[in-house]
Amino acid sequence: MDRLLEILEEIIPGEDVENCTTLVDDNILDSFAIISLVAALEEEYDITISPAELVPENFNSAASLLEMVERLSE
Numbered sequence: 270m271d272r273l274l275e276i277l278e279e280i281i282p283g284e285d286v287e288n289c290t291t292l293v294d295d296n297i298l299d300s301f302a303i304i305s306l307v308a309a310l311e312e313e314y315d316i317t318i319s320p321a322e323l324v325p326e327n328f329n330s331a332a333s334l335l336e337m338v339e340r341l342s343e
Contacts (some may be wrong), residue, residue, distance in 0.1 A: 273335055276309045286331055293325040303328060310334070316341040 277286040280302050284292075292298040298306065306328070307318045316338060327337045 270331065270335055272313060273310075273338065274331055276306065276313060277331060277334075280305050280309065290330040290332075292330060293328045298328055306334075310338060314338050314342060 274287055278284075281292075281297055284297055286292070289295075289297065293303075303323070307323070310316065311318055318337070318341065322337060322341070327333055
């Protein structure tokens with residue numbers, strides 16, 4: 270989780286990424302930030318995030334992002 274939080278903080282500095290549960294819903298993560306985040310996660314965790322995974326539920330919080338990464342890593 271620590272590395273995931275670091276990646277989020279690099280992409281959206283100044284936000285409470287650890288506790289926020291509305292990153293997409295509140296437009297904290299915009300489309301460009303999501304593209305950057307997907308690229309960073311794919312590189313860091315050696316996963317492929319398909320278009321089907323690009324739903325707000327997977328990107329609204331660090332916890333949901335971690336669940337997606339863990340699921341795709343299996």
